[in-house]
Amino acid sequence: MNKQEKQQELSRLFPVWEQLTEAQRERVAGAAVEASYKKGDTIHNGSLDCVGLILIRSGKVRVYLLSDEGKEVTLYRLKAGEMCILSASCVVTGITFDVHIEAETDLDAIVIDSKTYADLREENIYVRCNCYELLTDRFSDVMWAMQQILFMSFDRRLAIFLWDEYASSGDEVIHMTHEQVAKYTGSAREVVTRMLKYFAEEGVVELMRGGIRILDKQKLRNLSQS
Numbered sequence: 001m002n003k004q005e006k007q008q009e010l011s012r013l014f015p016v017w018e019q020l021t022e023a024q025r026e027r028v029a030g031a032a033v034e035a036s037y038k039k040g041d042t043i044h045n046g047s048l049d050c051v052g053l054i055l056i057r058s059g060k061v062r063v064y065l066l067s068d069e070g071k072e073v074t075l076y077r078l079k080a081g082e083m084c085i086l087s088a089s090c091v092v093t094g095i096t097f098d099v100h101i102e103a104e105t106d107l108d109a110i111v112i113d114s115k116t117y118a119d120l121r122e123e124n125i126y127v128r129c130n131c132y133e134l135l136t137d138r139f140s141d142v143m144w145a146m147q148q149i150l151f152m153s154f155d156r157r158l159a160i161f162l163w164d165e166y167a168s169s170g171d172e173v174i175h176m177t178h179e180q181v182a183k184y185t186g187s188a189r190e191v192v193t194r195m196l197k198y199f200a201e202e203g204v205v206e207l208m209r210g211g212i213r214i215l216d217k218q219k220l221r222n223l224s225q226s
Helices: 003-013 022-031 086-091 114-123 125-151 154-169 178-185 189-201 217-225
Strands: 033-037 042-045 053-058 061-066 072-078 100-103 107-112 205-208 211-214
Touching: 003 022, 003 053, 003 107, 022 114, 042 086, 053 086, 072 125, 072 178, 086 114, 107 114, 114 125, 125 154, 154 178, 154 189, 154 211, 154 217, 178 189, 189 205
Parallel strands: none
Antiparallel strands: 033 107, 042 100, 053 107, 061 072, 061 100, 205 211
């Protein structure tokens, strides 16, 4: 990607690009780098990393917490066209918890390094406001995840997850293992398997090797809202 192509991508992916000065645009374009990750790669590993602001060109990322016992709780997921702010958490004061970020699929991104992004936040009020807006959105995502885990029955949580997967892809087959679903819903694989078997007995889904087929969308929707 040459300089002009990079600037075009930054103007498409970085919402406050037009509010930067010409000198700031030059600096960002010079510092931003292309990054590619394979499915399952670790992008950000808790307090050990501060990658910078990730602008997702294609693919998906998953942001999650990891307990001392190795249990994962998915906080939220991001897709093409979105930005990952917690990968630059070291430049945001007040964030005291460690998150982990992995490539959920093969990922193509542009990364603005932490120092460049921190300097922009200090210099440009639009960048600072956009940063706070991103943090507010992500905080809402985290609270929604916690609300589901703490206050919702697991059958409803699982139904919501399956429905959201179907709604985002339009594919009646969700290509995930029970282990992956467990990671995304903050549960144990055995619990997921047991609940999916119940859904299958009720005619809501069909269990396949490496996937789950939605058979009755209305029943699934009702379960997600009950």
